[in-house]
Amino acid sequence: MENYSPIFKDLEEKIVSLILEAKTLEDLTEIKNKYLSKKGEFSQLMNKIREASDKKAFGEAFNNSRKVIEDNYNVKFTKLNEDKINEKLKEEEIDITLPGNNYHRGAENPFYKVKKEIEDIFVSMGYTVETGPEVDLDKYVFELLNIPKDHPARDMQDTLYIDNNSLLRSHTSSIQAHVMEKANGKPIKIICPGKTYRRDDDDMTHSHQFAQVEGLVIDKNINLGNLKGTLELFAKKMFSKDAKVRFRSSYFPFTEPSVEVDVSCFACHGKGCPTCKGTGWIEILGAGMVHPNVLKMSGYDPAIYSGFAFGVGIERVAMLRYGIDDIRRFYQSDIRFIEEFNKKVED
Numbered sequence: 218m219e220n221y222s223p224i225f226k227d228l229e230e231k232i233v234s235l236i237l238e239a240k241t242l243e244d245l246t247e248i249k250n251k252y253l254s255k256k257g258e259f260s261q262l263m264n265k266i267r268e269a270s271d272k273k274a275f276g277e278a279f280n281n282s283r284k285v286i287e288d289n290y291n292v293k294f295t296k297l298n299e300d301k302i303n304e305k306l307k308e309e310e311i312d313i314t315l316p317g318n319n320y321h322r323g324a325e326n327p328f329y330k331v332k333k334e335i336e337d338i339f340v341s342m343g344y345t346v347e348t349g350p351e352v353d354l355d356k357y358v359f360e361l362l363n364i365p366k367d368h369p370a371r372d373m374q375d376t377l378y379i380d381n382n383s384l385l386r387s388h389t390s391s392i393q394a395h396v397m398e399k400a401n402g403k404p405i406k407i408i409c410p411g412k413t414y415r416r417d418d419d420d421m422t423h424s425h426q427f428a429q430v431e432g433l434v435i436d437k438n439i440n441l442g443n444l445k446g447t448l449e450l451f452a453k454k455m456f457s458k459d460a461k462v463r464f465r466s467s468y469f470p471f472t473e474p475s476v477e478v479d480v481s482c483f484a485c486h487g488k489g490c491p492t493c494k495g496t497g498w499i500e501i502l503g504a505g506m507v508h509p510n511v512l513k514m515s516g517y518d519p520a521i522y523s524g525f526a527f528g529v530g531i532e533r534v535a536m537l538r539y540g541i542d543d544i545r546r547f548y549q550s551d552i553r554f555i556e557e558f559n560k561k562v563e564d
């Protein structure tokens with residue numbers, strides 16, 4: 218049998234390589250027209266069959282060659298067609314998603330963070346949390362705390378009276394009196410957070426409405442050393458090991474002896490500035506040993522029981538804790554202040 222393949226081989230290889238190089242469907246159509254159509258170069262080779270002695274072998278060789286070309290052509294056509302479709306799909310792609318709603322995340326006022334921190338510190342020392350009324354009777358705010366009517370100490374805690382006998386409490390010490398009355402002479406270890414009201418000039422560290430946390434411990438053998446240790450531990454846990462604490466002797470009618478506790482000023486680190494009124498210190502709490510008269514009035518025998526008490530200003534602590542320069546910022550609901558403060562905490 219005659220071998221006619223070489224007649225087609227050169228052109229077959231040329232066409233296949235053109236097909237492989239084709240970049241577009243148009244390139245393929247051009248190849249098809251030029252070589253594979255009826256009058257195309259490759260199809261025309263079939264005319265040589267006239268000269269062939271073995272026509273069957275010639276036909277077979279032609280068909281084999283054509284099949285190689287067609288197979289390559291079909292593979293390339295499918296590939297270029299797919300590419301074209303994908304390109305078109307990409308071009309016509311529609312973003313069916315909508316931007317999500319932007320929710321503004323709220324932030325907690327530093328006041329509440331510090332209130333919780335103070336509570337946590339004392340709860341970790343075994344204290345329980347008590348609350349009491351903001352509008353209270355004169356008896357609890359003053360009388361049971363050894364401040365009888367016309368006592369000069371009332372001037373420092375002037376407040377708004379609802380009637381002759383009820384008033385907005387000027388300190389959380391009133392809650393002490395309630396708890397002692399209910400305790401029936403039993404030991405007490407409590408803290409009492411709450412709002413307080415006073416006739417006070419508003420400035421960077423004073424407000425007519427502020428909050429305190431009261432602390433009260435009553436038991437046998439409670440002494441001034443216990444108070445000092447407790448308050449020092451509190452200051453170190455709340456601020457830092459470096460925070461300086463100062464005890465000054467003071468006077469409260471319901472404690473004897475009484476102390477005032479200051480912490481070194483956050484703004485000037487003790488040098489003296491407008492925030493601390495040039496003293497280098499900011500007062501955060503008042504404290505002392507429960508006065509024997511207060512114990513007696515609430516049914517405790519001062520010969521057996523003793524106790525200490527303290528009252529700390531929450532805003533003052535928050536100012537020191539977070540370097541806030543003006544107490545009025547807590548009440549102005551300025552979201553920029555709260556967000557700025559939250560950034561600080563996250564840093």
Ligand code: FA5
Nearest residue numbers: 388390417423424427501502503504526527528530533
């Ligand atoms: C008292 O209120 C006493 N009841 C505290 C006390 C309790 C003493 C138990 C002894 C035993 P004083 O008036 O100093 O004390 O206030 C206590 C704290 O409240 C102050 O140290 C300060 O941190 C805060 N404070 C007082 N007045 C204001 C004010 N106008 N604005 C903001 N904070 C204040």
